[in-house]
Amino acid sequence: MTISKFTTAAVAAIVAAGISTPASAEVDFSGKTIEWIIPFSETGGSAKWANFFGPLLSEAMPGNPTVVVKFMPGAGSTKGANWFQEQKHEDGTTMFGSSGSTQFPYLLNDPRVRYEYKDWIPVMASGTGGVAYLNPEDGANFDGSANALQDIDFIYGSQGATRLDLVPLLAWEMLGMNVEPVFGIKGRGDGRLMFERGEANIDYQTTSGYLGGSLDLVAEGKAVPMMSWGALDADGNIVRDPTFPDMPSFKEVCEATDGCETSGDAWDAWKAFFVAGFPVQKLAFLPGDTPQDVVDTYSAAFEAVVGRADFAEISAARVGKYDVFTGSGTADALATATSVSDSAKTFVIDWLKEAYGVELN
Amino acid sequence: MDFFTTALPALGDAWGMILQPIVLGYLVLGVVMGLAVGVFPGLGGIAGLSLLLPFMFGMDPVLGLALMVGMVAVVPTSDTFASVLMGIPGSSASQATVLDGFPMAKKGEAARALSAAFASSLFGGLVGASFLTVFILVARPIVLAFGLPEMLMITVFGLSMVAVLAGRIPLKGVAAAGLGIMIGTIGEADAGGSLRMATYDIPYLTDGLKLVIVGLGIFAIPEIVSLLRQDKSIAKDANLGAGWLDGVKDWFANIWLSVRCSIIGVVVGVIPGLGGSVVDWIAYGHTVQTTKDKSNFGKGEVRGVIGPESSNNAKEGGGLVPTLLFGIPGSGSMAIFIGAVALLGSGEIEVGPSMLKNNLDITYSIVWLLALANVVGTVLCIAASGGIAKLTTIRFAYLAPFLFMLISFAAFQSGQNFEDLLALFVIGLIGVFLRRFDWSRPAFLIGFVLSNPVEKFTNQAFQIASFRFRKGFDVGMEYIFSPIVIVLIVITLVSVVFGIRQAKVIMAEGDVKSGSKRAPLIFLLLISGYFIFALINANMIPDYNMTDKIIPLVIGGVSLLCCAILLFQMMRRSEGDTIFADKELSGEDAEAPYGLWGTLAWFAGLIIATYFVGFILALVGFLLSFFRFRAQTSWFKAALLAAVGISFMCFMASMLNRDFPPGLLQDAVDLPWPLR
Incomplete structure (x- = not known):
């Protein structure tokens, strides 16, 4: 990026942020750094996903906070999720990204799972095929x-x-x-x-x-x-x-x-x-006790990201042409992603044992 | 694809894209950042690239590539500093460099070792790029010819280097490699998910141990502890002998070795799934086998530096092939590179099979940016090597605390657990004793590095082979004994036979004197005990998960057999036999003014204090008290040095956006960064 291009982009970003900031009770994030915790290594699909949304989120949040993606890999993402379960709201700068590999152990009662999806507040969800x-x-x-x-x-x-x-x-x-x-x-x-x-x-x-x-x-x-x-x-x-x-x-x-x-x-x-x-593979969460105004700020920002005129174009190559759920849609998306009937659960656990000798406890 | 009609114009376009002042400016910027990050052992390319990622979004593709390639290219160059000066393997690519590079530094020839290494790196990078320019056009079918049996054989070939590095008692080398493999199997098995020597109650162990920790523990800690006990400088007499010009001359005198090792680097680097972990060992093995006078290996033979260093930069070029042609990252940094390329411009560059068809010019500019970055990086490094080599003349008590600080930080970054520090200490302890009793540490590390590939490829190749055999005996045989496999088997056999003959001459630990039976015997019994325990543990895995237990059972069994024979020999032979080698009896360790346990206690103190008050506060106390009481400086000087160390640590960590290990204090009280 040349200097002049950079300035143009920066000005455009500032103008865009100015226009898209509604006057309602939003929390100002000026000068803050949002840490987006990804429970996988720097090399996986979730890293790609967070790295794509990170800069866009930064542009859309009031006060244009820096968004950094932090990786906390371990035990197939259960380590990071267990860590996030312990987090309390401080100033709204901690966000967590889960993926199918976080959902499945949860659904299959993996002994390492110490987290509970129902405790967390989803602010964005996206899928794939x-x-x-x-x-x-x-x-x-x-x-x-x-x-x-x-x-x-x-x-x-x-x-x-x-x-x-x-x-x-x-x-x-x-x-x-x-x-x-x-x-x-x-x-x-x-x-x-x-x-x-x-x-x-x-x-x-x-x-x-x-x-x-x-x-x-x-x-x-x-x-x-x-x-x-x-x-x-x-x-x-x-x-x-x-x-x-x-x-x-x-x-x-x-x-x-x-x-x-x-x-x-x-x-x-x-x-x-x-x-x-698949349809709801990756979700972004805030800790369970986050106040409503902070949640609303994040929701509005993600809505603004998805609402960008060029979103379809820039997202197609990186995250695929799939629904990105924001606002009220995320709660439904979470429910879809994390509720499996007991009979389905039992069926899969039995099948895994029978076909592959996998025992999950 | 015709070379003259498509490749040459694309090559011309590529040069046109690269040779612009602004592109070169970004390249130099990337190189400088890469050098700054690369001095951190174990961080290297991944940390650096993650740092650049936020800026890649929508950036002009050529500029973005220049920045990233500049950074990736110099990491295997700059980690040579740690390998040669401190005996710390900076990454898996420079493990073998430690074997001869560090002894050279001890002889006061650090500048010579460094510049020989850098000249080789540069040359390797250039050979790699030239080779790739042609090879990339025909690489696809060749890469596809390497199936699982072929990869297994390359891994076994890598393991056969243990024969060269086994030391004076081959059985001890084999057992050390076996111990490395067994420690590499700790954790959740890839295939069936069974736990080996681990439990879900200690989640840390289920992920297995990281290479960074094992590399630092096995090589760095024993050397740091030993030097600290002797309380001198790294270069024995605190004066520097041969300078950087000699190193360049050494490289030139061995230019053909450098050519051969560069080609080994590219070819092995091309094969996806092996990455850099075997390249430097194979190059080292080749160097030893083609050198007439082998008596200096392990004691500071310059050829032992030239070989691996020529191969590891060439490997980066080779590693681009699977990355660009198949979209499969050859290493962690390559994986981030793929992700970052998608962010460039409007995302028009898609790494993968279409890369050659649609973006041959971009492909070539990546290859040659890599070569150019090597040139820039090397020139900077050679220029710096004379000055940096002076570090080896400083009294070691001034360096050691900073080294403990650095390796603890590096170890913590691998998993971001407090347990990382504990693991580092425990592996370090194993390293100290392997060194003391002359059990080959390189063999141990080769075993550890290749543990996962050996197990994975054995299981997968076996599974597919049995599937083929069901179709017909000839179909199965054809799969297992492909021409490539047969050639590799022959090379491996030849290398083992020659290796065992040569191993007696190559003493990686120097000439270790032997003495009483008791201490070596206890150590052997402890290792045997671990093997027995691990065997019982593996045997408890149910039979339907045979894939998870077969390698630990076979390797553990063979190693235990070696230990049993050694035990038998120890009982029969008399005291003073080489089998009872013990560094504490004579030589520098025995004459050192400080004891082993007292010195280790300092490091243990840092870890224990971290457990209570977090890393930075613990570090303040550690640095202050170490400089004051152990190095005997004034309080003022101690405070000054501690402040320098802490600020450096905080600066690097904040630049790279990394955390420090927290302690119990941080759980109870909320503190601002960096104390958090």
Whole structure:
């Protein structure tokens, strides 16, 4: 950025902040530093997410506080979440970002979880989607149903059955497919590489990973898309993912496949965990005892961020074309992300034990 | 892709983009910041890049890249200072540099070691960039040829370097490497999530130990403690011998070694999933094997500095291949780099498979920015090396407290737990005894670094191989014994056979005298005890999680067998045999005016005080009392030095936006930063 460009940008930011600041009882954050705690390392998707929203939030908050992202990785994010549980409101400069990997251990009663989502105040939530794809040879057998895929042995590079990979693994199992996960990879990029080397023959990527890396494979004929996980409509039904309108959702494939039911325990469990992991994957929280005026200030700021004229454009490449929930929408989003019926919970815990020998206590 | 029609014009465009005063200005800025951050052991590129991230949003892509690449490129250069001067491995890339670099500093040849290292770094960086310019066009299929069996074999090849570094008693080297692997398995297993030597009641252990802590504990603490006990300067006679010009001459005399090690660096760096952890050891092993007179290794052989340092900067170039072509970060700093690239401009640069097609000019400018940053960084470092080498002539009692301060801070940054400091102390204690009884510390560290890759690749390759064997025997064999694997097996066997022959000559700990049986025997029994305990612990993992228990069982079993044979030998051999090597009997440690425990107590005191009053307050007390009572300075001087240390610490921490370890006091009372 050259000096003159910098000045222009700064002036624009100041003007924009001046216009967007309503006169209501907002808390002034001038000269303060907001610490946004991310319970993962600097290298993950949550870091990307917070680093994207951080500067935008700073512009939109009254007084333009500095927003710094602080990383507190450990124990698959439970360490950071346990820490946040202990935090009390001081001056509204502590914010926490959770992800699907924070939600899942909470839902599965992981013994390390000492945090309670119900105690926290959500101020923003955002989601993503996912796409499963096959190698060309087996992909040729895919006709919108998995009927012709049930006798094939599949290998899948997985980060662990109790993580977000629970959603694809359970989906494939419901379709009657024989997918053997190879555990211990770090990140979906490594999974895609294993697929490219031909060691794995089935893979899934979140939307940004699919658009960034796997779409080229599809174009070169080295991969065949199978299905997206879908998206939630306003009534809570699973519909096609708006980013991939031409691709069937898992629900459609399940309906077309013999022996796969879109009702009953397995379906309810899958849907519950899908919803907790994808459409509302990442949430920003303030400590539970934060006064209402501070909460309102944050909510208004996030609303202003999402309301930017260029938001759709700048967010598409970095966080995907998905809903960002702000204001009153965040409470519903949180409820969707963290409530799973006891029967779904029991189903998944039993399935993890039976299929992978995972015991969660 | 045709080199002449597409690559050459893109290369020209890239040079056009880079060679502008403003771009070069940003590059120099990045280099200077990288050097400033790089002196912190264990922080390096990740901290630096995180610092730059907020400014990347919407920044002009070439300027942003110049700033970031400038910073990333010099970290493996600047961490050489810590490796050579203090014996502290600054990052995984400079572990092997410590082996000969630090002994050179002790001989008063710090400037020579540093400038040889920097010249090699520069050359490695340039060779890496030239190689990449052509290689990046054909790299994709080659990278894809490295599947799990191939990666496992490279890891095993890395482990085979233990043979060279095992020391005079090969069994002790193998057991030390085994101990490193076993300590590397502590925590939650990657595959099945079983706990090894850990419990959910101590959450710290479930994440396993970090390389920074183990590297500092094994190498830095024993050296600091030993030097402090002798109470002299690092350079024995407090005067400096060979200067920086000699180092550059040394490098030039060994230019072919430098070329070969640079190529090793690029090639190994290209393979995703291995990163830098093995490169420097492989380069060191190669250096030893191609040197005629091996007697000086471990005692300050300049070739032992040139080899690893040529490879580690070349590796950064190689590491760009998986990062740019596959979108898979080769290291932590590369991961942040990928994230930051997406923030540049209007986000038009997408790291990944399309990078070569759409942004070949950007790709080339990254490669050559890297090379240029190496040049700038090296020139600055060589210019500084003569002056900085004078640090080695200062009485060590003045340096040690600052070193304890730095390594504690670095250790804390790895996990931001108080337990980080405890772990550092415990590993440091292990390091002190490994050193005392002449158990190979490099072997231990290689074991630790490669523990996770060995386990991961073994399990994954086994799983996929058994899957292939179900399809047919020939399909399985073809998968496991690919041509690359066979070549690697041959290289590994040759290297082990030659390595064992040479190991007796290479004494990383110097010539350690032997003496009575008691102390070495107790240490052996303690290590055996740990192996037995770890074996019982691993055996308790249920059988359906075989992936989590097989490596600890096999490695633990082999190591225990080594210990049993050693025990048998110890019972039969007489006192004075090399098997009973003990540094406390004769030599510098034995003659040191201060005792081991008294010296360690100072460090323990700092940690205990931190537990109660937090790091900064503890540090005030530690520095003041250390300078006054141990270094015997006046109160005034002690206060002055303590103030310098504290302000430096606070300045760096506030720049990098880092916290200090809090204590019980901070739980009870709210204090302002930095006391918080």
